[in-house]
Amino acid sequence: MIPHRRMLLISFLLLAGGTASEIAGPLLVQHFIDNHLTERYFPLEPLLALGGFYLFLYLSSAVMNYYQSLFFQKTSLAIVREIRNDVFQSVESLGMSFFDRFNNGAIISRITNDTEQIKELYITVLAAFVQNIFFIIGVFAAMFYLSPELALWCLAVMPVLYLLIAVYHRYSSIFYAEMSEKLSGLNSRLNESIQGMPVIQQFQQERRMIDTFSRENKAHYKAWMKTMKLDGLLLRPAVDLLSIAALMAVLGFFGYQSMNGPVEIGVLYAFVNYLDRMFEPVNQIMQRLSMFQQSIVSGGRVFRLMEHEEPPPKAEPKTMKQLNGSLSFEHVSFSYDGRTSVLDDVSFSVKKGEMLAVAGPTGSGKSTIINLIERFYAPDRGTIRFDAEPLEAVPEKVLRRDVGLVLQDSFIFSGSILDNIRMYAGEADEKEVRRAAEITGADLFIQKLPDGYHHQLGERGTSLSAGEKQLLSITRTVLRKPKILILDEATASVDTESEGQIQRALESMREHMTLVVIAHRLSTIKKADTIIVLKNGSILEKGTHESLLKQKGLYEAMYSLQKMKEKADREEARRT
Template identity: 60%
Template sequence: MLDKHKHLMHPLPQKEVLKRLLVYTAAHKKMIAAAMVLLIGGTAADLAGPILVQIFIDDYLTPRNLAAGALTALASAYLFLYAGSAVMNYFQSYMFQKIALAIIQQLRIDVFEKVEKLGLSFFDQFPAGGLISRITNDTEQVKELYITVLAIFVQNIVFLVGIFAAMFYLNPQLAAFALFILPVILCVIFLYRKYSAVYYAEMSEKLSDLNARLNESIQGMAVIQMFRQERRMNREFSGINQSHHNAWLKSMKLDGLLLRPAVDLISILALILVLTYFGITSFDSPVEIGIIYAFVNYLDRFFEPVNQIMQRLSLFQQAMISAGRVFRLMDHDEPGPVQKPKKDLKIQDGNIEFSRVSFSYTEGERVLKDISFQVKKGEMLAIVGHTGSGKSSIINALMRFYEIDAGNILIDGHSVDTFPENELRKNIGLVLQDAFMFTGDMKSNINLYDQSISEKKLLQAVKDAGAETFIQKLSGGLAHEVGERGSTLSTGERQLLSFARTIVRDPRILILDEATASVDTETETEIQKALERAREGRTTIAVAHRLSTIRNADHILVLKEGSIAEEGTHETLIAQKGIYERMYRLQKGGG
């Protein structure tokens, strides 16, 4: 990973993360308000129970005042409050969960939209597995934050406030004394957050590394097995897995020390304090048993939400780290080249001109140096050269996948960055060496779910691409299901489908980036026939590996180390006996 992406690994301050997470709640203000009303009502009903019991003990049971009417009313009120609390808590919990799911749904859409807008330079340099980990694992952790953490925090904080209100109602002096418990608990929470943030950040990074290595291994499984690299890959994967395991162990030790045991100890000390207080008080004046019961009950209830909050602090820390990683990705500013479109500018003929174009992927390492050429409508330009000479970089620059360093690229006399992006994409058709197929049927892989493409036009494109014969042999024809990345198809079949996908859109400009490099001779012949039909009336640029496929090109550029070393037709270049002639002779087997 390059230096400019290292900041993506650094955690965001938790205050900033929490503030941004709460921004997502703004769209649900009304439902949150309704849920809060139900929460307060349910909490009040729940906390009123011990007070009713205290009244029963002190006012009726102890003095043996067992009036049937009063006891019936008291029992009815207790049952009504219990039922009301259950109903209100159910609906407030449901509403908080519904809000949480809606928020995480929007967050996933936002992060995916952001990733789609990043330039190809980002995907070239950032591990795919790490990116997938952010969009899936990290957003899943954020979902847990909203569903099982923030909602519980809100509910329990309201519950704690209610408990203190009830305790002050029973005994203001002892309740005020009990407030000193809070700083001790807050101190435990502070220590836990301080150390767990480090451990959970390490865990998230190791999980990202695991996903990246797993993705790489699955993609390159054929190479791994062919070169018998299973043992090495297993060893490296085990090392990363062990690091992730060690980070988990650290967090578990911290949880075991600062979560339940620490809170339980504080709870026992608080209970001893309360009983001691009532014991000392009883020497001077009688103590009402009902108040002791209610106070101990509230004290016990006080530590129940504290325990719930503490137990979810681990989830909170994980989710905050994950949310920070997601927001880092959403904040990353690495878009593709920005268009400066002129109103109503259209590509008419598709004439292309490169004027002294220089380009580099990384600063100071130019892969194209002062490139100039022209190709007009109806003409075919072929670009050849050894590996790393800059052939594909010309295509990347023309397609506006990357911004050029110097010079200008013109289409119909207008700079390429002045066309609306839709106009460029609609009128430039690209066939790559590695034809990518989506999961779905043959038809959807050709029209890409564009309903404006008629069935007649689609079938004609299939025929023109030379894909008709093999599609007819498949069960279901165009409805035949294509596996992930086209795994059920041969390389040649995927290439023919890719060619059909391109020409069905009738682009003004046709680009082939080593489209025949990985196919068999028969498929190459089909693509050559399709190309002859497709290039009529279009501007065509073909990056070629096999020189036999470009003999009929109107003009050929030979690149060497990012510069044009030779140019001309096939015959003139052969006569020059230079780089092109040597390459052609070697491919023909002439030594």
């Protein structure tokens, strides 16, 4: 709020002015009743001045309340916009280990739903609290002005109101925290269902997912019902009971006074009016307490996310300008959870212009090598070096620029083909984009699209095949001309012809860059300078394609099985 203190100060001053104008109204009516109506004294000019001042107070209160509400809302929207930017920036700076443990739906819920609740704190709650507290203080000041003795009696309701608020605050905090967690669960389930819709429909799991979502939704409903029951018990009914008791006390006081002498009707009117006006703000405060509690719970969730300290491994301040292309692992070990080892004492090296292939069964640690090279995680033991320098010495900008990565699951963004290809190299012109697409073979299918390179893609490139997405992903990485290119099953989704073209393109680029290829399809890595075979996180075999076949070990067994499968597939295709 500090950067907006000027606007908030103006809002508070307008709020105080509008509240004071509202409080002064009954005092003018009381003056008219006791000094003019009961006395049957109606001078024209004083009455016109009294009526004009009353009308002025009414209009000025309306104007000031309008502008204070407008300024509060403007400020609150600006604050929430900044909070959303800050929390998104915080999430973007977190390490990959954070996203391993937190699901996407919960994160999205905190950035959207929870920040929306914080907005209500400023728009609805803060203004209402301040205005109504000002109003209650003003009402008691006016009461003491009219009758100090009766005002003291009315003060007796304040401890009861405080106890009511304390009880409500205690239980509502529990219920609203539960409700927020259930809402995060709903968002997570919804996000998971949308992302996995092809699998759900393929295996006809719609009914099971609907039932699961219904259970989550019912749990959210039950959490809401707890808050509704609490609101129904402790908000208006309890406050209305107190207001009736206070009104009975005031009327009883004036009834007792009337037995001993005359009662000023204007004072009685003013007291009854103020009592009615005093408990309405109390009701509003109590009703806003539910919003306040939601805002506090949501604010806690948002700020815990912003204050979460799990940054990715950072580089030491060095002056390294660029990578040359050599890479080595020296006795590297790593575990994601601190208990189960994923890599155990792995060592290898690859020089500039060479091709290193990593093979092995599922779960052997192939993808973990990529995660460590990209510094998504830091190794538990051992050293990773680029050009004889430890990985920690490579500046973040240099690492992201000079190490290209193409994953098996290509992520395509909404927008044009052209923008998707040059997203890593925004300064590249269309000619350079076309040249890179021709190298990888992507140009062949792009030219067939209605608008060519300007063809608009939907979310995640839904109109493209898996192979076309992969070609786009490879093209945008090649366009950046990295010193080291990592391919994680990058040709798994392309056809044989496209794979051959990609292989030829990579061969032509080998003299300019180092290749690290993760592959299940072993026929794609025959020409690798070095192949390492992983099993259970350790290097089981190392050598060239020919030397590994001669060893008659795991690599030879995997290769033979794949050759048999390819032969069977070809025979099946011929029969078909």
